[in-house]
Amino acid sequence: MNSYISLTYGDLLLASIFLLMNAVFSILLSLRLERQLIVSALRMITQLFLVGLVLKTIFTLSSLPLTLLVAAVMVAFAGREIWARQDRRLHGVWGIGLGGTSMLLAGTIVTVFALTTQIQPTPWWSPQFALPLFGMILGNTMTGVSLGLDTLHTALYRERAAIEARLLLGSTRWEAVSAAHQRAVRSGFIPIINSMAATGVVSLPGMMTGQILAGVDPQEAVKYQILITLLIGGATGLGVLAATFASVWRLTDNRERLRLDRLAAPRA
């Protein structure tokens, strides 16, 4: 079953009709959205054309250093995103390093595992497989880690009195923060749990939809989607656990103290 239909540039132009219509409505109703609408559509088009060009070059060159470089750029953007999504962050280099490293470790372990034992392209790091896979895993792990860290830091700050009350009665730091830590881990897990529960009933995952449109047998597309979703769930969990444990370790010390002085003030 191979019924892939190639699109022409004329098709794309035709597809933009309704969006352009929205811009006209915006002018007629003075919604003042037309500018933003057109600019963001043009951005989307340029960015995707560029990334298509970049990916095509990388796939043809098929070089390991170049693949690693692209992966590193992806990690850098995701790490910054984790940092930006927290209201209260760790001071200094820990602020971006701790979340970024947790995500990098979890994402790399799971991606390499999937490439070497399940998908097995030749070579195993083949950019056509490695980069999209790493990107999907990284994106979801990033969301989990940033939610987990944000919840943890806010909870430790707000519940300082309760945590110190436990420390004062002789609890260890891990006992004293356990409630806050559990809540942080849960909030990091919830997006992936919700999305797994709704997948196939409420929403058809984008990757699977894309494969089906490209003419792949739906049952084959489903197998790929299940593989990806399992990998994403695993990597998100590992990333959230690593990040929250590391952050508790950083925000307490071996004299069983809460060290909120290592937490930066929130953005204004």
Place this chain on the structure above:
Amino acid sequence: MPALRIDRLVTKLIGPISLEIAAGECLALMGPSGAGKSLLLRAIVDLDPSSGNVMVGMHARNDMPASDWRKRVALVPAESGWWADRVRDHFPAKVDATGLMEKLGLAGSVEWDVARLSSGERQRLALARALCRSPEALLLDEPTASLDERATGFVEDLIRECCGKGMALLLVTHDRRQAERMAKRLLRISNGRIDQPSESVP
């Protein structure tokens, strides 16, 4: 031999501070707001990093895990935190929480929610919670600040009882008359240092 000995305690904000409290003695500590009274108490229980040495009996703070130290030296802060909803859940399972709460004038409150208690009742609950772990030294940060006369009486009786059992007490208070009632010695603190010499309360 002193029950609690503090030797050249220094933190980022206060010190050096040295003082001694005998077993069964209650020492009052007074001083203006921001002088470092609460910071001193936090440093003694090792909740804030500090240098210097603190001993309780023969045991040095720096020679034992912090959790063991805090079982010997208890601090009841001016505003305590609560990690569980019910009053009972703040006590170890084997402790007779009911009897202790009765002694503090809070009979029957063990099954209540902490949220239902007034601020004065919570202050007494925090004291009971610390005492049921039988510490050797007790540091109290304004334990009667939001209490009426009758409740203050309950707390002061309990403090006397603790001293009677040989506990060393450090009482931070803003109430000069309370210091006179409870303590034989009074120290004043300002700008993070103890003012010398210490006063004897007549």
